[in-house]
Amino acid sequence: MFVNLAVQLVVLWALWTAVFAESGKELVGEWDLTGILSYGVMVFLTGRVVRGGDLQMAVASEIYDGSLSRYLLYPLNYGVTKYAQQLGNVFPNILQSIVMAACILPFMGSSSSVDLHVTGLLMCMPSLILAHLLFYIMGLLPQLVAFWADNVWSLSVLMRFITMLLGGATIPLSLFPEWSQGALAILPFRYLFEFPTLVILGKVSVNDWLTGLLTCAVWCVVMSLLVIPVWRRGNLRYTGVGI
Amino acid sequence: MIKVQNLRKVFRVHKKPPGLSASLKSLFRRDWIEKVAVEGADFTVEEGEIVGLIGANGAGKTTLVKMLSGIIHPSAGEARVLGYNPWEKHDAFRRQISLIMGQKAQLWWDLPGADCFQLLREIYQIPQQQFDHQLNRLTQLLNVGEELNIQIRRLSLGERMKMELIAALLHSPRVVYLDEPTIGLDITTQKAVRDFLLSYRKEESPAMILTSHYMEDIERLCERIIIIREGELIYDGSLRKVIEQYAPYKRLTLHLQNQTLDESSKEIFSKMGEKVQIQSDQVSIQVPRKNVTEVAAELLRKFKIHDLSIDEPEISDTIEILMGGKDLRQE
Known part of the structure; x- marks a missing residue:
C-alpha cells in the first residue's frame, strides 16, 4: 500500500507540474498545484476506506461454486451478512489511511485552494460511512448477474472503471467538461470518492454537505431497491451447483 | 413433518458442441435442453424417521434435498416442512432445519471449529447454556474434543466431517438432511458417523432424509427407502420389503x-x-x-x-436392479 501511494504521488506530481508549467497559470480550474496534489493523496486514502474490505468477486464466486447455499440455510439476511464481513475487513484500511495521512500531509505545503481542518475531518465521517455503504450496494449489482451469466468478471471490472472515473478517483470532477457537470452531480458516483475527499479538504459548505449526505442516502435506498428484486429473481434461478 | 406433493424440478441447460466455431455460434444462438431432475415426487416423512433416498448419480436426490431445504425453487408442486414452504425461507423454518453435504464444506476453513461454533451460536441465537450443553454432548459423542481449537483446513477429512455434523446439529434441528455424509471417509469413521446419527436420532427424534451411495449407511440407518430413477420416485417403502417383493x-x-x-x-x-x-x-x-x-x-x-x-440376495443387488430399469409402478 505504501508503495502504491508513493507511485501515485510521483505520477501525480509529474503530471500536474507538467500541466501547470505548460499552462503557465497558478490555478487549473479552482485548484493550485499543492491543492490538486493534496486532492490526489486524499482521494487515494478515502478511496481505500470506501472500497475497504472490497467484496470484489466474492458474491459472484459464491453463486458460481455453490457456497451461497450455506447462507441460504442460515436464518440471516445474506446482504447484511456480507456487509458485516466487509465492515470487519475495512478497519485495517482505516488505520493504514490515518497513518499515511499523518505521514504525508504535513509535508504537502500550504495551498490557497484547500483547507485541512478538524471540522472537515469530522464532517467527512458520515460521508465516508454512506459512501462505503453505497459502494457496497452498487458493487452487488454486477455480481448478482452471476445468477444469469457464466462470467461477470469483465462486467465487474467495467463497472469498477466507470465508478472510479466518474467518482473522481482520478481527477476532481470539476475539471470535467462543463456540459457533463449537471449529470455528474445527479449520478451516484461522485458521492463515493470525490464528495468525502472535498469534505475533508474543506471545499464543501455545510449546506452542500447536508445535501450531499441526503443525496447519497437516497442513492443507497434506490440501489437497494434495484438489488432486492434482482436478488429475488436470481434466487429463482440458483441451482447450488449440480443436479 | 415433511410433506411433498407432486414436486417437480426442470433445469434448462445450455448445450454447446466442442470447438471454436461452436463457441462463436453460441454467442449469437444457444441451444437449450430441458433436464427433468425431479418428476412429480410425492411422499411424507414423520418425526423420528430416517428415510434413505437412493438413486444413481444425477437421479435427482440432491436436487430434491436442496428443494426441501429451501436452497432452490421447484418448477411445480408443493412441499411443507414443519408447516412451512421451504423456499419462502422463513427464519423460523431455517432455525429448525439442517443440511449436511458430504461433498461441500460448510464451515469457515480459516477458523478453528470452536470459533465456527460460536459464530453459529450467534447466527441461530442459541442460548449460552443450551449451546454449551449441546457442544459438549456432540464433541463427546464424536470424540473430537481435542480438535476443537485447530483450524478447520488443517483437520483430516474424517475430523472435518465430524465438525460439520456438530455444526449442523448444534441448534437441535427438527429436520435434518444428510447428503452423502460418509463419502470419502474410512470404514472406522463411517461407522462412527453412523453410530452417532443413530444415537442422535434416539435422543432428539428429528425427521431425517439421507442420501448415500454406501449401502451400509442405508442398511444400518434406514428402515424406509425411496428409490429415485431419472427424477422419478419408483419405490417408497420398507427396506426389507424391497427384497421380498422385488428380488426375483x-x-x-x-x-x-x-x-x-x-x-x-x-x-x-x-x-x-x-x-x-x-x-x-x-x-x-x-x-x-x-x-x-x-x-x-x-x-x-x-x-x-x-x-x-x-x-436372500444382497440389498445392494436388488436396488441396483431397480435403479437400472425395472419399472415398479406397473407391479
Whole structure:
C-alpha cells in the first residue's frame, strides 16, 4: 500500500507540474498545484476506506461454486451478512489511511485552494460511512448477474472503471467538461470518492454537505431497491451447483 | 413433518458442441435442453424417521434435498416442512432445519471449529447454556474434543466431517438432511458417523432424509427407502420389503461331501439356475424365487450334500436392479 501511494504521488506530481508549467497559470480550474496534489493523496486514502474490505468477486464466486447455499440455510439476511464481513475487513484500511495521512500531509505545503481542518475531518465521517455503504450496494449489482451469466468478471471490472472515473478517483470532477457537470452531480458516483475527499479538504459548505449526505442516502435506498428484486429473481434461478 | 406433493424440478441447460466455431455460434444462438431432475415426487416423512433416498448419480436426490431445504425453487408442486414452504425461507423454518453435504464444506476453513461454533451460536441465537450443553454432548459423542481449537483446513477429512455434523446439529434441528455424509471417509469413521446419527436420532427424534451411495449407511440407518430413477420416485417403502417383493431370485449355497464335480454335474447346476459359482466343494446358484423349494429338493436327491443354505440376495443387488430399469409402478 505504501508503495502504491508513493507511485501515485510521483505520477501525480509529474503530471500536474507538467500541466501547470505548460499552462503557465497558478490555478487549473479552482485548484493550485499543492491543492490538486493534496486532492490526489486524499482521494487515494478515502478511496481505500470506501472500497475497504472490497467484496470484489466474492458474491459472484459464491453463486458460481455453490457456497451461497450455506447462507441460504442460515436464518440471516445474506446482504447484511456480507456487509458485516466487509465492515470487519475495512478497519485495517482505516488505520493504514490515518497513518499515511499523518505521514504525508504535513509535508504537502500550504495551498490557497484547500483547507485541512478538524471540522472537515469530522464532517467527512458520515460521508465516508454512506459512501462505503453505497459502494457496497452498487458493487452487488454486477455480481448478482452471476445468477444469469457464466462470467461477470469483465462486467465487474467495467463497472469498477466507470465508478472510479466518474467518482473522481482520478481527477476532481470539476475539471470535467462543463456540459457533463449537471449529470455528474445527479449520478451516484461522485458521492463515493470525490464528495468525502472535498469534505475533508474543506471545499464543501455545510449546506452542500447536508445535501450531499441526503443525496447519497437516497442513492443507497434506490440501489437497494434495484438489488432486492434482482436478488429475488436470481434466487429463482440458483441451482447450488449440480443436479 | 415433511410433506411433498407432486414436486417437480426442470433445469434448462445450455448445450454447446466442442470447438471454436461452436463457441462463436453460441454467442449469437444457444441451444437449450430441458433436464427433468425431479418428476412429480410425492411422499411424507414423520418425526423420528430416517428415510434413505437412493438413486444413481444425477437421479435427482440432491436436487430434491436442496428443494426441501429451501436452497432452490421447484418448477411445480408443493412441499411443507414443519408447516412451512421451504423456499419462502422463513427464519423460523431455517432455525429448525439442517443440511449436511458430504461433498461441500460448510464451515469457515480459516477458523478453528470452536470459533465456527460460536459464530453459529450467534447466527441461530442459541442460548449460552443450551449451546454449551449441546457442544459438549456432540464433541463427546464424536470424540473430537481435542480438535476443537485447530483450524478447520488443517483437520483430516474424517475430523472435518465430524465438525460439520456438530455444526449442523448444534441448534437441535427438527429436520435434518444428510447428503452423502460418509463419502470419502474410512470404514472406522463411517461407522462412527453412523453410530452417532443413530444415537442422535434416539435422543432428539428429528425427521431425517439421507442420501448415500454406501449401502451400509442405508442398511444400518434406514428402515424406509425411496428409490429415485431419472427424477422419478419408483419405490417408497420398507427396506426389507424391497427384497421380498422385488428380488426375483434367491441364492442357494451347497457344501458337497467329498465329491468331485464332473461336466455332467456342472450341466445340472446350469439347468437349475443362473450365475453358477463353483469353488472346490462349494457351489452357489442363483435360483428363481418360485423354484427354490423344487430345486433344493432335487439337489438333495442328486448330490451328497453336507450343508445347504438359502439366502436372500444382497440389498445392494436388488436396488441396483431397480435403479437400472425395472419399472415398479406397473407391479
